[in-house]
Amino acid sequence: xxxxxxxxxxxxxxxDEQTKRMIRRAILxxxxxxxxxxxxxxxxxxxxxGWGTGGVQVTAACLTPEDRxxxxxxxxxxxxxxxxxxxxxxRTAGVAxxxxxxxxxxIQTRHRIPETPLxxxxxxxxxxxxxxxxxxxxxxxxxxxxMHELEEYGLMHVKLYExxxxxxxxxxxxxxxxxVEGHYVMxxxxxxxxxxxxxxxNPATQLFGAGRExxxxxxxxxTDVVSLxxxxxxxxxxxxxxxxxxxxxxxxxxxxxxxxxxxxxxFVCSDTDFCAGRRAEGHEGRLGGDQKSSKTFANxxxxxxxxxxxxx
Amino acid sequence: MIADALTGGFxxxxxxxxxxxxxxxxxxxxxxxxxxxxxARPPPPLSTAAGVVLLVLADPTTxxxxxxxxxxxxxxxxxxxxxxxxxxxxxxxDFAVGTWTALHPVTRFRIGxxxxxxxxxxxxxxxxxxxxxxxxxxxxxxxxxxxxxxxETAAFRANHGLFPLxxxxxxxxxxxxxxxxxxxxxEKI
Numbered sequence: 001x002x003x004x005x006x007x008x009x010x011x012x013x014x015x016d017e018q019t020k021r022m023i024r025r026a027i028l029x030x031x032x033x034x035x036x037x038x039x040x041x042x043x044x045x046x047x048x049x050g051w052g053t054g055g056v057q058v059t060a061a062c063l064t065p066e067d068r069x070x071x072x073x074x075x076x077x078x079x080x081x082x083x084x085x086x087x088x089x090x091r092t093a094g095v096a097x098x099x100x101x102x103x104x105x106x107i108q109t110r111h112r113i114p115e116t117p118l119x120x121x122x123x124x125x126x127x128x129x130x131x132x133x134x135x136x137x138x139x140x141x142x143x144x145x146x147m148h149e150l151e152e153y154g155l156m157h158v159k160l161y162e163x164x165x166x167x168x169x170x171x172x173x174x175x176x177x178x179x180v181e182g183h184y185v186m187x188x189x190x191x192x193x194x195x196x197x198x199x200x201x202n203p204a205t206q207l208f209g210a211g212r213e214x215x216x217x218x219x220x221x222x223t224d225v226v227s228l229x230x231x232x233x234x235x236x237x238x239x240x241x242x243x244x245x246x247x248x249x250x251x252x253x254x255x256x257x258x259x260x261x262x263x264x265x266x267f268v269c270s271d272t273d274f275c276a277g278r279r280a281e282g283h284e285g286r287l288g289g290d291q292k293s294s295k296t297f298a299n300x301x302x303x304x305x306x307x308x309x310x311x312x
Numbered sequence: 313m314i315a316d317a318l319t320g321g322f323x324x325x326x327x328x329x330x331x332x333x334x335x336x337x338x339x340x341x342x343x344x345x346x347x348x349x350x351x352a353r354p355p356p357p358l359s360t361a362a363g364v365v366l367l368v369l370a371d372p373t374t375x376x377x378x379x380x381x382x383x384x385x386x387x388x389x390x391x392x393x394x395x396x397x398x399x400x401x402x403x404x405x406d407f408a409v410g411t412w413t414a415l416h417p418v419t420r421f422r423i424g425x426x427x428x429x430x431x432x433x434x435x436x437x438x439x440x441x442x443x444x445x446x447x448x449x450x451x452x453x454x455x456x457x458x459x460x461x462x463x464e465t466a467a468f469r470a471n472h473g474l475f476p477l478x479x480x481x482x483x484x485x486x487x488x489x490x491x492x493x494x495x496x497x498x499e500k501i
Contacts, residue, residue, distance in 0.1 A: 012326035021371050024333050028369070029430040031340050032480045032493035034452050038430045062337065064330045149426040181452055181495070183476060203455075205341045220341045220453035
């Protein structure tokens with residue numbers, strides 16, 4: 001199958017030039033109007049909607065042969081979605097890939113921002129399921145468009161207020177709405193609100209692609225992004241009140257892993273590169289010594305798959 | 313002149329357009345930074361950078377307006393062959409190419425609609441040179457401040473005041489380009 005790339009069976013990065021021009025124009029307008037969702041003619045990709053077709057199209061439009069691509073799914077480099085998208089670009093663009101956040105030039109992500117701070121020149125591409133933050137409050141596109149036009153976001157504040165009235169606090173814990181440069185309210189994709197502060201003032205360029213919903217939006221570097229809140233209920237991040245059981249990190253976002261059917265569980269960094277990096281430096285968590293990391297487990301699983309020459 | 317029109321495009325479009333787009337992306341994501349592009353040899357007076365921007369972004373679905381000296385048969389033929397883009401009046405343009413003087417009055421260009429601010433023109437402004445010296449620029453994409461030798465400030469300040477409406481600008485000089493989206497605040501001097 002790797003012969004496909006060598007014999008030129010695919011054009012570079014899969015999409016035809018006409019499609020790339022259309023996506024590239026949308027990306028540039030998205031950068032010029034931060035937080036505004038630019039409609040684009042999303043193509044069918046060789047993967048189902050919901051598996052990152054928007055992110056893949058944005059990545060394909062931005063990719064150059066010199067890039068080093070990292071793909072993560074909920075922070076992990078080794079889950080099905082991340083592995084298949086990484087292989088897709090290895091095969092169709094022949095680009096180098098990496099799992100190290102700091103080595104990557106383009107990072108396509110599903111629902112996380114890496115723990116390692118991003119740097120200037122990096123591009124973070126988000127896979128977005130529902131780009132419209134107001135969609136579940138107002139189903140009509142004509143109305144939500146008008147609301148963005150008029151900056152009429154009262155409905156969103158009502159939703160957050162109802163959270164407080166019902167739960168005593170803002171219960172929204174992911175896809176937490178943000179306001180960009182004092183104008184557009186934007187859905188940061190379903191990242192945990194733990195990651196929201198990293199959206200603002202980030203030196204990397206952040207691009208968001210929603211394939212099924214046919215929208216692209218963007219945050220240029222150093223853009224001011226504010227999570228919506230109230231004076232008496234300020235925005236707060238949240239995470240599981242534990243340290244990572246593998247690397248002992250106190251400040252990373254954690255996944256809860258059920259380890260048996262007797263209530264046993266462990267908390268591990270959702271960012272596998274961050275966790276593995278810390279363990280390599282000698283940090284050790286509660287179970288770090290005697291348990292396989294989720295990464296080791298997944299890698300052993302991946303070994304079962306038929307290897308393709310283009311991959312890794 | 314037909315032969316001229318047939319040359320000067322990308323020789324390996326997928327790779328050359330990918331590399332060029334990244335430079336354009338960086339230029340607009342970080343206003344004021346000066347980037348270098350290559351791959352196009354458009355007929356004069358178009359600069360290499362202006363030719364590259366057109367090759368990367370314009371196609372039969374986008375109207376191109378040629379302003380002033382840029383509007384000559386050789387350029388028209390080149391655009392017809394390499395882009396297939398319709399040549400249109402300033403008021404309908406998705407892309408407009410010319411010197412700053414030729415593009416005036418820039419209030420002619422589309423600034424989008426309140427519900428679709430993306431339906432706006434991108435101006436490709438041909439300059440003699442680009443240097444990071446001139447009015448201060450601040451806003452998204454700029455950490456603290458940067459500087460660029462803009463042809464004037466009043467028009468860009470007025471354009472920024474229209475946000476979220478407004479046109480976006482790419483300055484080109486030789487094989488170098490720089491971006492100025494509508495979000496950028498331009499110092500008054």
